[in-house]
Amino acid sequence: MLASELFGDKWTAGLNDIEITGVAYDSRGVMPGNVFVCVKGFETDGHKYARSAEQNGAAVIVAQDKIDVGVPVIYVDNSRIAVAELACKFYNNPSANFKLVGVTGTNGKTTITYLIKSILEAAGKRVGVIGTNQNIIGDKVLVTQSTTPTTPNALELQMLFAEMADGEAEYVVMEVSSHALDLERVHGCQFDVGVFTNLTQDHLDFHKTMENYRNAKAKLFNMCDKGVINCDDEHGRIIAAGAKCGVLKIGLGEDAELMAKNIEISARGVDFTIVYDGKEYKAHLAIPGKFSVYNALCAAGAAIELGIDMETILKGLADAKGVIGRVEVVPTNTDYTVIIDYAHSPDGLENIISTVKDFAKGRVITLFGCGGDRDSTKRAVMGEIAGRLSDYSIITSDNPRTEDPKKIIDMIEEGMKRTDGDYTVIVDRREAIGYALGFAKKDDVIILAGKGQETYQIIGKEKRDFDERVVVWSFLNK
Secondary structure (H helix, E strand, O other), X not given: OEXXXXXXXXXXXXXXXXXXXXXXXXXXXXXXXXXXXXXXXOOOEHHHHHHHHHHOOOOXXXXXXXXXXOXXXXXXXXXXXXXXXXXXXXXXXXXXXXXXXXXXXXXXXXXXXXXXXXXXXXXXXXXXXXXXXXXXXXXXXXXXXXXXXXXXXHXXXXXXXXHHHHOOOOEEEEEOOHHHHHOOXXXXXXXXXXXXXXXXXXXXXXXXXXXXXXXXXHHHHHOEEEEEEEOOOHHHHHHHHHOOOEEEEEEOOOOOOEEEEEXXXXXXXXEEEEEEOOEEEEEEEOOOOHHHHHHHHHHHHHHHHOOOOHHHHHHHHHHOOOOOOOOEEEOOOOOOEEEEEOXXXXXXXXXHHHHHHHHOOXXXXXXXXXXXXXXXXXXXXXXXXXXXXXXXXXXXXXXXXXXXXXXXXXXXXXXHXXXXXXXXXXXXXXXXXXXXXXXXXXXXXXXXXXXXXXXXXXXXXXXXXXXXXXXXXXXXXX
């Protein structure tokens, strides 16, 4: 692509046209002929690496601040927006080749994307998924992986979209985090359907207030043609009121346009009745918990907005398999049960413990911690929830990152001590899991909360291999 095609009016007549070979925002990855965009990050500033990018062969540099280099510089007001727009143009607007669905909210995003995928596949569609667990088309895991936990950065996202288009995806369903919306990672995307799940305390280290957090989520509904919003959630009602698109309201209340009733929860999943457009439909989802009903309604709502019939929606929900790290039962061949769940927020932890209590015949033993260098205000809250709902709790490390693990645990204990719940503290997570397995009795259920699909633990700035499934099996095989 020629620079004049990529930059349009910004490429002035005084500049010789040149061939652009790619877009980059990390100077270490710059190849000859690339455009390098100076992005201001949280730990460093891309403007500091403009000369390094030039030395590596950058043909053009895009910047917000004044820089001194020997190649053409295009100045912009916001380099995050610029990298999104340039990436979209360089890859020929790949998302125009498929229908795009975005799912946002605190909890349930990953599960809902996979439920929508199951429904669309029941309709015979080829579906791609972008999110926390992996990026896939059908059953094929894509090579392009994200450097960010939930939503890829703008450049990676357009590369993934291009790969999805090349893979002939008809639909792409993606998780859209509040960080992605605030940091312009999805700038320029037009979603056919946007979905809002719920909003509970999380990421306040970044957003500072719940209002800021909600406003970030609300941006999705200025970027989509149709919206599906959980209006049982107070924040959902506010977002629906301000949405610039038409909204399908889902929930358990009578004012919901897509509603569920007659909910029956068991170890095999959840059975319920969907009420829509004056008709009732029997539904089953093999993931237990009341929150699974909301997830199913969100997925069904998105499918309705995409024109999928209810019979296919019901089949897609019934066919849906569990998602790795979400109420995942670990095969142990023991007389007790071990469940891995990604719950790392107060609401997520309350949901998984409450769900397990609905079907557990024995004690509910909850093992959990909280991440370091993240919102510290939720730690005592999660301690109080575990102490109040669990029969026994084991407080341990999650991803302590650069914080002292014991200090994180001390903050969790403040909430635990507000309850009369029995608990112990074991800082080392591997040791804590071994203790839980030895402590469990017949019919008990052990919840390993917080890690979910993650197969690592971040201690300091180092990622260490830590797959809880492997840890469990290694103890049981001794």
